[in-house]
Amino acid sequence: MSDLIRVQCPKCGGTMKAKAKKIRGGASMPCTHCATAIVFESESREDSIRQALSHARRLRRQALAAH
Numbered sequence: 001m002s003d004l005i006r007v008q009c010p011k012c013g014g015t016m017k018a019k020a021k022k023i024r025g026g027a028s029m030p031c032t033h034c035a036t037a038i039v040f041e042s043e044s045r046e047d048s049i050r051q052a053l054s055h056a057r058r059l060r061r062q063a064l065a066a067h
């Protein structure tokens with residue numbers, strides 16, 4: 001099972017893959033296309049951010065359940 005999550009940059013629309021454990025509330029990462037800091041907040045007004053966060057949460061739950 002892959003723990004990579006597709007993240008879409010709200011600024012340039014480019015997509016990249018990020019590890020699920022790096023995507024959690026309050027975390028941020030630079031866009032690989034435009035270098036804008038993408039901030040993961042559950043209250044983000046960007047659908048793509050909220051989707052990435054909920055996807056990461058689901059993957060982490062599945063990882064826990066597997067052990």
Ligand SMILES: [Zn+2]
Nearest residue numbers: 009012031034
């Ligand atoms: Zn970007």
